[in-house]
Amino acid sequence: MRATLLWPACSTLCISLGCAPSRGAAYDRADSAAERAESAGRLAEAADAYDRAVTAARRRRDRDQAAWSAADVLSRAGRMGDAVTRLDLQASDFSSEHQAEAAYARRAPADRAGG
Secondary structure, three states: OHHHHHHHHHHHHHHHHHOOOOOOHHHHHHHHHHHHHHHOOOHHHHHHHHHHHHHHOOOHHHHHHHHHHHHHHHHHOOOHHHHHHHHHHHHOOOOOOOHHHHHHHHHHHHHHOOO
16 A cells, blocks of 8 residues: 555656656756856956856857857957847747847847947
8 A cells, every 4th residue: 555655656756757857967067057157247257157157058049148158248248349249139939938039139239339
């Protein structure tokens, strides 16, 4: 009786652990380093780490998010030329989850400059 009660709990635990996405250790390290640098205000270092995460990402969604985050921190670091170049790439990628955001953010620097 006791074993039959444990079976559903064990199988649910195994299934839930098995469904977690496999991002890869290199991606996890790069993404964590980027988040730490960003929260400490080291934006150039964060952008470099997000670039490493883009390269190491196994999933398209992770690659897309890391690219968006790199453009975001470059923008906040005042490196608008670099940020706009990256935003243009994402805005032209119709499969990007951040396509609309990138197109909007791409326009924002011109709006601030009066263009």
